[in-house]
Amino acid sequence: MGIDVADIKDKRIAVLLSGGVDSSVVVHELAQMGLHPDCFYIKIGPEEAEEWDCSSEEDLEMATAVAAKYGCRLQVVDCHKEYWSEVTKYTMEKVKAGYTPNPDVMCNRLIKFGAFDAKVGHQYDLIATGHYAQTEVIDGKKWLVTSPDPVKDQTDFLAQIYDWQLKKALFPIGHYQKNEVREIAEREHLVNAKRRDSQGICFLGQIDYNEYLRRYLGEKHGDVIELETGKKIGEHRGLWFHTIGQRHGLGFGGGPWFVVKKDVQANVLYVSRGYDPKTAYKSDFKVHDFHFLTEPLDMEHITFKIRHTPEYHPATIEKTAEGCYIVHAAQPIHGVAPGQFCVVYDEQHHRCIGSAEITV
Numbered sequence: 001m002g003i004d005v006a007d008i009k010d011k012r013i014a015v016l017l018s019g020g021v022d023s024s025v026v027v028h029e030l031a032q033m034g035l036h037p038d039c040f041y042i043k044i045g046p047e048e049a050e051e052w053d054c055s056s057e058e059d060l061e062m063a064t065a066v067a068a069k070y071g072c073r074l075q076v077v078d079c080h081k082e083y084w085s086e087v088t089k090y091t092m093e094k095v096k097a098g099y100t101p102n103p104d105v106m107c108n109r110l111i112k113f114g115a116f117d118a119k120v121g122h123q124y125d126l127i128a129t130g131h132y133a134q135t136e137v138i139d140g141k142k143w144l145v146t147s148p149d150p151v152k153d154q155t156d157f158l159a160q161i162y163d164w165q166l167k168k169a170l171f172p173i174g175h176y177q178k179n180e181v182r183e184i185a186e187r188e189h190l191v192n193a194k195r196r197d198s199q200g201i202c203f204l205g206q207i208d209y210n211e212y213l214r215r216y217l218g219e220k221h222g223d224v225i226e227l228e229t230g231k232k233i234g235e236h237r238g239l240w241f242h243t244i245g246q247r248h249g250l251g252f253g254g255g256p257w258f259v260v261k262k263d264v265q266a267n268v269l270y271v272s273r274g275y276d277p278k279t280a281y282k283s284d285f286k287v288h289d290f291h292f293l294t295e296p297l298d299m300e301h302i303t304f305k306i307r308h309t310p311e312y313h314p315a316t317i318e319k320t321a322e323g324c325y326i327v328h329a330a331q332p333i334h335g336v337a338p339g340q341f342c343v344v345y346d347e348q349h350h351r352c353i354g355s356a357e358i359t360v
Contacts, residue, residue, distance in 0.1 A: 002175050005033040011125040013037035013170065016112055017067060017074065019059030021185045021192050022130030022173060024066040028188055029172040030128065031070040037128065039067040039074045042116055044083040065191045075120070082115035083107070092216050095240035098264035099339025105160050105355075113165035126170040133158055134174040135166070136351075142167055143294050144352040146345070149177040150310040156343040157308070159355035160291055213240050222267035224252065227260055227279055236269045245280055245335020281332035287342050287356035290323045299325075303349040306333065306340050306358065312349040325356065 013030065017023045017039040030037050041063045043056070060076070067074035087107050094101035113127060121127050131154045132147040144166060147153040161169070173181055185193035217240055224234045234252045236242060239262050242250075246259040250271070260279040261270035272279040299319075303312035304327065314330040327342060336358060343355040 002029075003033075003170070003172055005035075008126065008170065009033070009035065012123065013126045013128055014121055014124040015039045015072070015128045016116065016130075017041055017063040018130065019062035019192065020130065020197065021190065021195055022132075022181060024062070024130075024190050024192055025176075025181050025184050026128050026130050026172045027066055027070050027072060028184060028190070031072075036070070036072055038124070039063065039072045040116065040120060041074060041076050042111065043076050043078045044080055044111075062192045062195070069190070077116055077120055079111050079115045079119070083111055086110045086115075088216065092213075094339050095213060096217060097339075098239055098262045100243045100337040101339050102157075102341055104157050105341055108158055109160045109162065109165070113161050113169065117165070117168070121168070125168070127168050128170040128172055130173055131158060131171050132174055132176075132178070133171045135169065135171065138351075141294050144169075145350055146352065147174050147176075152178045153310070154308075155345075155352040156305055156341070156355075159293065159341060159343040159352055161293070163294060166293055210241050213238070220267060222269065224250075224269045224271055227270040227272050233257075233271065239264060239267065239269060242269055243335070244337035281334055282336040283329050283332045284326055285329075285333075285336050285342075286320075286324065286326050286359045288324045288359045290325060290354060290356040292354040293352060297346075297351075297353050299344065299353060301347050302353070303345045303347060304329075304342050305345075306336060306342050312345060314347070317344070323356070 013035060015023065015026055015030065015037045017027065018041070027037065027039060041060055064074055087103050087110055090106050091101050091103045112129060117127065132149055132152040133155045134145045134147060136143050136145045144155055144158055146155050182193065217238065219237045221235050221237055222239065223232050224236050225232055242259050242262070244259055244261070247256055250257050250259070255273060257271040257273055258277055258280045259269060260272045260277070263270070299317045302317055303314050305312055313333055316328045318326045318328065320326055338358050338360050340358045341355045342358050344353045345351060346353065
């Protein structure tokens with residue numbers, strides 16, 4: 001179900017145009033409704049002056065071409081300082097403490113719907129993005145609901161935005177499947193119709209995540225120990241390059257090896273051998289600082305996800321203190337890591353209720 005033009009025709013709309021195909025089709029969809037939104041390109045450069053890649057220049061060229069095609073104004077908004085001081089700071093503090101953060105989740109809260117709103121977005125009623133997500137008004141309240149494309153659904157990346165940000169959010173392509181968005185872009189001869197999706201972290205372009213960490217935290221060598229035997233099997237270059245549940249890129253013989261635990265104080269990485277070691281799975285885990293998107297709901301029976309995958313896991317959830325819960329998953333879950341966000345949905349995984357950080 002798409003957006004009803006009657007609901008938005010009198011609203012002032014800002015579109016966040018990234019240069020990718022999804023946000024470009026957003027402009028097309030709004031233009032089809034007879035609307036001419038103002039478009040904005042959020043500029044985030046590397047902290048140093050030297051260029052890490054030239055993809056941002058290409059992004060801006062694409063965004064400029066799309067805005068011009070539909071007769072929309074395009075303005076560049078510099079959120080460079082805010083990104084590096086807020087999102088990078090959050091990421092580095094978490095990984096140094098041994099956690100697995102999600103910069104994209106915080107980027108939506110702090111930058112796309114945060115710093116942008118403070119600079120320009122506050123002049124608009126709605127901020128439209130190319131996210132695969134939808135909203136629905138239920139009993140007079142606006143909820144974040146999932147997209148029909150389970151692989152592309154991005155509600156998990158939006159599960160930390162504030163209620164006032166959700167009230168302003170507009171997702172014009174959220175009711176489409178990805179292949180439908182591509183078809184629209186090709187039919188309309190959009191300049192980026194065949195452009196590949198960006199794979200990296202929000203705004204980092206081609207920069208490798210490990211390179212991003214190395215630049216800020218350097219390396220800190222320590223022992224890699226087999227959990228069951230206490231035997232040293234090698235060395236790591238820094239706990240922050242590894243996450244719980246990781247199997248690839250460890251480079252030790254006699255495996256496969258899974259990362260199962262980190263000891264930050266001793267700078268030790270614990271691993272377990274085998275294709276499916278029990279130590280890599282958890283049925284019960286704690287979460288804290290639960291963030292409700294719209295309002296608190298009864299959460300006894302829920303579904304959840306802890307990473308960006310199409311699967312939703314059924315669970316019951318037990319409140320232990322204000323904002324703190326224990327998630328009891330129906331089946332053991334692979335790679336539960338402190339610092340990840342557990343994103344909680346209703347039983348039908350339709351309505352996104354909110355999210356909380358997994359704690360030790």
